Amino acid sequence: MRQRPGVPDRGLVVEVRDRIAAAGVRPTPDRVAEALRAGGHVHGDTTVLAVVDALHRETVGAGPLEPLLRAEGVTDVLVNGPRAVYVDRGRGLERTDVEFDDDDAVRRLAQRLAAAAGRRLDDASPFVDVRLPDGTRLHAVLAPIARPGTALSLRVPARRAFTLDELAERGAFTAEIGEVLRTVVRARVAFLVTGGTGTGKTTLLSAMLSASDGAERQLVVEDASELRPDHPHVVALESRPANVEGAGSVVLRDLVRQALRMRPDRLVVGEVRGAEVVDLLGALNTGHEGGCGTLHANAARDVPARLEALAMAAGMPRAALHSQLAAALDLVVHVVRDADGCRRVAELATFRPADDGTVACVPAIVVRRDGEVEDGPGRGRLEEIVGASAGLGTATAGGSLGPAAAEGSLGTAAAEGVT
Structure with a gap:
């Protein structure tokens, strides 16, 4: 340093x-x-x-990065070679004054952290993606594959689960949207939380799961343990990569199948990004209500195409995917991260079958950055899903749901500690 x-x-x-x-x-x-x-x-x-x-x-520990990982509000620590170390506290990337002597120092740290997780990192295997013993997720790529030097990306696990009320106070959604989210959980609606990297998908899903009935048995399946809802009955299953001999791999799809045999009241897939989508949709079509998960997507309207790509890569025909999708999922909660770092719910969308047998994702409620709320063509379907208990009113000509929407207008402060 x-x-x-x-x-x-x-x-x-x-x-x-x-x-x-x-x-x-x-x-x-x-x-x-x-x-x-x-x-x-x-x-x-x-x-x-x-x-x-x-x-x-x-x-x-993490050597010179240890104080950064322990700092309040830090969600990510990024190392771009020996001279550039950044943190994210929810307000965008900030450069720190931490430096390494040379790339060998970064390389030694990366190899030591990987070894602590039982993984190999060297010229023959120059990248690794693992969860460290304290729950931190490490991704490392050695130089010269990475430029300007060995690159580390460390995702800090949430120190606690936020409640929906706390997220609302931080400007994540209005009071009306918050009530819809609670009703979605209470009604055991099948839904996906979607968005880009770092938009707060995991944090929002964890908060929603924390609001579910305490008598439910939640089976959570993840590649890396990040979902930690404040709930009395959570059983978490985590995938495992192959060891240095190439054996012992446990993939997410295996775990979804195991979870279905463990008497789940609610099946949760922390991040749908592979063949497990086939088993998840199958489970949601066989009486497993309230299933949910997160999915990377640029917009809610892109969700069917994203699921289609994942399912077809797993061998499921396009027509079968859309047929399963129409019966399995009810709602998409799409989140975004604004330029000022504020993470918020931008859209609620429902699924609508088309005449050609495909399924489209159509907006039900769109929330603008200034708090303005607009109804979409999926609004009627949303009201069918959540029912009158959500207190949904009819949008005014100005696109607002009423006085509470104005009072709960979104702030610009970043949601610290959100992942």
């Missing part, structure tokens, strides 16, 4: 580290002092302890 006051000379630290590593011992004060003497250096206790501290930071 960059030299700072009170930090020993980096060359000295590297020299001691190499001697300690060659001896195969831990960097205790006595052994560091011995290594310094062996190199012909004479230093006092202050320098010895400073070297010990520097070596400790290199060998424990």
